[in-house]
Every structure is written in C-alpha cells, then in structure tokens.
Amino acid sequence: MNITDIKGTITLHNGLEMPYFGLGVFEAKQGFETIESVKFALECGYRHIDTASMYLNEKSVGEAIRASNVARDQIFVTTKIWNSDQGYQETLDAFHKSLERLKLDYIDLYLIHWPVHGRYIDTWRAMEELYQKRMVRAIGVSNFLEHHLENLLKHATIIPMVNQVEFHPYLVTSELLEFCQKKKIQFEAWSPIMKGMVSHIPLIIDIAEKYKKDPVQVVLRWDLQKGIVTIPKSVHKERIQSNAEIFDFELTQEDILKIDSLNRNHRIGADPDNFDF
Numbered sequence: 001m002n003i004t005d006i007k008g009t010i011t012l013h014n015g016l017e018m019p020y021f022g023l024g025v026f027e028a029k030q031g032f033e034t035i036e037s038v039k040f041a042l043e044c045g046y047r048h049i050d051t052a053s054m055y056l057n058e059k060s061v062g063e064a065i066r067a068s069n070v071a072r073d074q075i076f077v078t079t080k081i082w083n084s085d086q087g088y089q090e091t092l093d094a095f096h097k098s099l100e101r102l103k104l105d106y107i108d109l110y111l112i113h114w115p116v117h118g119r120y121i122d123t124w125r126a127m128e129e130l131y132q133k134r135m136v137r138a139i140g141v142s143n144f145l146e147h148h149l150e151n152l153l154k155h156a157t158i159i160p161m162v163n164q165v166e167f168h169p170y171l172v173t174s175e176l177l178e179f180c181q182k183k184k185i186q187f188e189a190w191s192p193i194m195k196g197m198v199s200h201i202p203l204i205i206d207i208a209e210k211y212k213k214d215p216v217q218v219v220l221r222w223d224l225q226k227g228i229v230t231i232p233k234s235v236h237k238e239r240i241q242s243n244a245e246i247f248d249f250e251l252t253q254e255d256i257l258k259i260d261s262l263n264r265n266h267r268i269g270a271d272p273d274n275f276d277f
Helices: 032-044 058-067 088-102 120-132 146-155 174-182 194-200 202-211 215-225 237-243 253-260
Strands: 009-011 017-019 048-050 076-081 107-112 136-142 162-166 186-190
Touching: 032 048, 032 058, 032 237, 058 076, 058 088, 076 088, 088 107, 088 120, 107 120, 107 162, 120 136, 120 146, 136 146, 146 174, 162 174, 174 186, 194 202, 194 215, 202 215, 202 253, 215 237, 215 253
Parallel strands: 048 076, 076 107, 107 136, 136 162, 162 186
Antiparallel strands: 009 017
C-alpha cells in the first residue's frame, strides 16, 4: 500500500477505503477521557476510530465525533460484537444497541470480537444480513486464527473484509498474515506497541536512533510497510500526536526483516484458542 499520510487508506476487497492508521480506545474511560482523546485525534488528522461494545465507551466515541469539526463521512468507525451477544438474533439486537449508543446512522466496520465456538457461524450470518441491508459498510472478524477462518469460509457467503488480531514484534504471525493476504482479508494489528514494551527492546531502540524517531514510531511504521492497518491506543495528547508522526520516514527492507526476527510467538492478550470470556 502507498503510505502517504495520516489520512491515507487501503482498499478492502469490497472497494471500501479504510484508513490504514487509527486510534484504538480500549480501556479509555467512558466520558471525558474518551471524548477528549477522540476529539484530539480527529484534530490531529486521524480518520479511523476503533471501539467495541465491551469497551463501554461507544457513547463517548459518538459524542466526540458529533463534537468534532470533521464530517461523519470522513470518519471510519469500527465497533465489535461481544462474546455473550453472539448468535443470529442476538447479533442483530447487539448491533442496534451499538448503533444507538454511538448515535450514528451506520457503522463503517463491524467485527466479531472473538471466535466463540459454536456461535460465530450464526453471528456471521447476521453480520452478512446487516451488510446486505447497508447498515454496515464492511464486516470482519477479530482474533481469528487460520482454522477459525477456514471454518467460517465454509459457511460464509461473504468473505470477511478484515481480521483484527494481536500483532507486534514479539508476535509476528507470518503464516496467518499470508493466509489473509491470499484471501484478500485485510490484516489489522491490535496492541501493536505491546503496551509500550517496544520502547525497551534494544534492537528497536537502535533502529529508532538511526531514523531519529522513537521506538513506538518505528514499530507503527513497520506495521504500515508490511501492509497492516494499525490502531495504537492512547489517551495522552502528546502520545496521540507522536504516534501519528510516522509519515516522514521509511524503513529499509533490512530493518523490517530485523524487526520480524524478534518474533517469539509471545502473546500479551488471550489465546484465541483458549479464552473463557
């Protein structure tokens, strides 16, 4: 993808333009914290906001969007269905509740948050219906491994447009990335900076010094140059701004491979094959 600026986009397999850089609001508190974070990010040029029903801050995301000076059709909003809401009718009901909390006419991207065994096929059927009714502009999944996707594709009419997964220098899921690329499922990284841990990895510190950038900026740039949408989370204005300052340099292929080599198959979050929530 052509990485030009903070408002740049990639094209999903249905033709929809999705900003390749955004703000995640996981653990941002409902109310002032979320509203101010989202408003400031939009002021800085962010055009992609990623929330979820489980984050309990959809209402504040919607308030921030309405309070901003950016037109709704210029903002790409993602939300997700939580595990306890999965199932066919349950998904339809949960979607309308999310829409009501956000107070939006439509959602740009709706994701299945986790692959709940025995439920995500019915959940996907409902999501296809929402897409066909144009209530969402794109549908996808989150935390799906290759075998989850293979199972889903046996039953799906529509191939997911996105798979949002944990991805960072200690979890470089190359085989899953390659599988998604073959299926034209856009890869998206959550926890890209490992809750700030990338700032303490010697190799990344060295690469950052070479480019006169900080380690976080190097890793976010690494994501983008690998064709991966990235949504770093922050509620601090200086960090929201700093995270976005990644469009004035380019990593060499050698440096990309060096970061790839840090892989330890180490998860910060839950294992999609073994979660109980």
